[in-house]
Amino acid sequence: MPGPAPTDTDRALVVGIERYPSLGLNPLKGPVGDAGRMADWLVNSAKARVTLITSDGSPESPWTVADLRPTMQDVTDSFVGYLRESNGRPTRRLARRLYVYMAGHGFMPEPRNLAIIAADALGDQYIPNVQATSWVDWFADQLYFDEYVLFMDCCTTRTFLYNGGKPLMKKTAERQDGRGKVVMAFAAGSDVETFEGPLADGRIGGFFTDKLLRGLKGAAAHGDGVVRTSGLISYFRNSLGVVGDGAVADAGSEHAVDPMFPERAELEFARVELPKYVFRAPLADDVLLQIFDTENRLIASGQIAQGAVTLPIGLGIYRARGPDGLSKVFEIASGTTGEVNLA
Known part of the structure; x- marks a missing residue:
């Protein structure tokens, strides 16, 4: 029989990048606020220990508008931090689950893999990025966590001009009982742009993140009041053309949210009071x-x-x-x- 589950608090890495001074793409207005709202849900509902990194700063200190941050290293350091934190633990396990949320400009360097572009990108010459899917895949073969949840509100444009920022770590598979359970949800399918805009309360945000949080907070609950992976998938499918204020958008419009779920392990996210x-x-x-x-x-x-x-x-x-x-x-x-x- 399996041993007892880790009792330590779940971990979460939340990244929101909207300032790209030298990238040459349109500036974004939603990722910082979206990351903050996701962090709030993770702290208050998922009871996770959150590391929040956005264009406004890191957990240690804010940076100025002139800073080209967060960089690829800023985000990578947070992943490596979980390894450091595990030092001295006999089993290396930190907690049951690792959540990763990223919002910003992104691209899909390989099928199924999605990367967020760092703030210090320079035109089309230098595109530092973090391929979050590969980080989650690496961790899923190790012993630090048993469950992994990756939400990415980024464009999935397919371009082969740049390499994905994969983890430069030893490719050992320490987990002997099979790969950890993984859920991955992208804001859109392969080679599709994602969109942000005015939401029901007037703020600017990503349409995917807005709908995702609505689902996590109860709109995607099963009949027993539990929000699970299958409920989130059904919720997005059934509300493809429904925007934040309840209005119906054309299925081909920028407001329609049709996410991609490359990994679909059935995990429980929340228990809510049903409508x-x-x-x-x-x-x-x-x-x-x-x-x-x-x-x-x-x-x-x-x-x-x-x-x-x-x-x-x-x-x-x-x-x-x-x-x-x-x-x-x-x-x-x-x-x-x-x-x-x-x-």
């Missing part, structure tokens, strides 16, 4: 209405009063059952109104 829906059914008062999931597990139940009952339920496909042969399949998807008609 409540009014279920209307042609049943008599005091009759019991039951809701089952696709595995025939009872998710919710309640007695009808004046033709309706209010029940908490998450995203998913369900079957409602009642007397007199009532059996109806329905779906709760992103954008579903607060009322479900079972007639």
Whole structure:
């Protein structure tokens, strides 16, 4: 049987780069704020120990606007810090899970691999970058963590002019019980640009990160109130054309978010209070209405009063059952109104 899980607090590396003075691409306005909001969720909901590195500074000190930072080394040092922290531990394990979030200009140097460009990039001559996917892949074969979550809000433009910034570390596989569990989510599929813009509250942010945080905070919860990998995937799929304020965007517009999930281990991210829906059914008062999931597990139940009952339920496909042969399949998807008609 497997041994006890590490008890130390989960770790998280959060990077947001929006100032690229010498890169020659449009400046960004969302990554610093997006990184801050992701860090808040990681601290308050995931209870992780967060290292936050943005265009405004590092955990040690802020840097000036004139500084071309964070650099590739700034980010790399944070990854290497986990190795240093493990020194002296018999098993090398630091914690159950490592979260990595990065937002900024990026590119896809190889299929499936995604890199964020560092702030000191110089035109098309010098493109220092951190290929976060390769760092996560390396760690997944080692013993420092058992689970890995990588979220990247970067363009996935395919260019072969630059090499990806891979970890320059010994390629040993210390984990003997197989690769660690990995979830990777990119803001877009291969060779696609990602977008930022005004969100529902008026701030500027990445459309992917905005929707991701909505999902993590409960919009992607399963029927039992747990946000899992499969729920996040379904949430993005079902809300492809829904923007932050609930309006529907054209599927081909910059507001539509169609992310890529190269790795899909089923992990639990959060437990939330489910939204409540009014279920209307042609049943008599005091009759019991039951809701089952696709595995025939009872998710919710309640007695009808004046033709309706209010029940908490998450995203998913369900079957409602009642007397007199009532059996109806329905779906709760992103954008579903607060009322479900079972007639």
